[in-house]
Amino acid sequence: MTEHELDQVIQRCRKEDALAQKMLYMHFYNYAMTICYRYTQNREEAQEVLNDGFFKAFKNLHRYESKGAFKFWLKKILVNTAIDHFRKHKNAPMVIDLVTAGNPGFEPGVLANLEAEELFNLVKRLPTSYRIAFNLHAVEGYSHPEIAEMLGISEGTSKSNLAKARQRLKAIIAKNYGLKKYG
Missing domain, CATH: 1.10.1740.10 (RNA polymerase sigma factor, region 2, helix turn helix motif)
Structure with missing residues (x-):
């Protein structure tokens, strides 16, 4: 069209x-x-x-x-x-493709080897605000000012939620898979 x-x-x-x-x-x-x-x-x-x-x-x-x-x-x-x-539906977790969302700080290929169900279970552990910020920024490509406007939060809160989401994902993956973080 x-x-x-x-x-x-x-x-x-x-x-x-x-x-x-x-x-x-x-x-x-x-x-x-x-x-x-x-x-x-x-x-x-x-x-x-x-x-x-x-x-x-x-x-x-x-x-x-x-x-x-x-x-x-x-x-x-x-x-x-x-x-x-x-x-x-707060109890319904959000699925995020971590492989396409960028490397959150692990050895190359680690995320690619995780099964979809495993990724789902890891991501659902994130608090709602972190999951949404992560998805909007890392997957959808929205900027922090756009996320702030969409969610009615400050730009700093958007950045903080994204950073905390990444930190928690690193910790969850390291804990569950005994993987060494880098970067």
């Missing part, structure tokens, strides 16, 4: 055109699902977040300005929806 076609579809969505809404949903489905899945335990839960996020996007399309990329506007809505969902 070209930028011009996207603008036309968005205009139709603003008029509550169901066909246009379906087109927009289908066009961004894979992109949106990837984002939502990072914050949830399974595809079903990710689908729920995705649908809630698109509902919010359609409801707030009047706030979208064509100057910026729609994809990034939608991403912000999806991430905020995922955070809201996570807050509602």
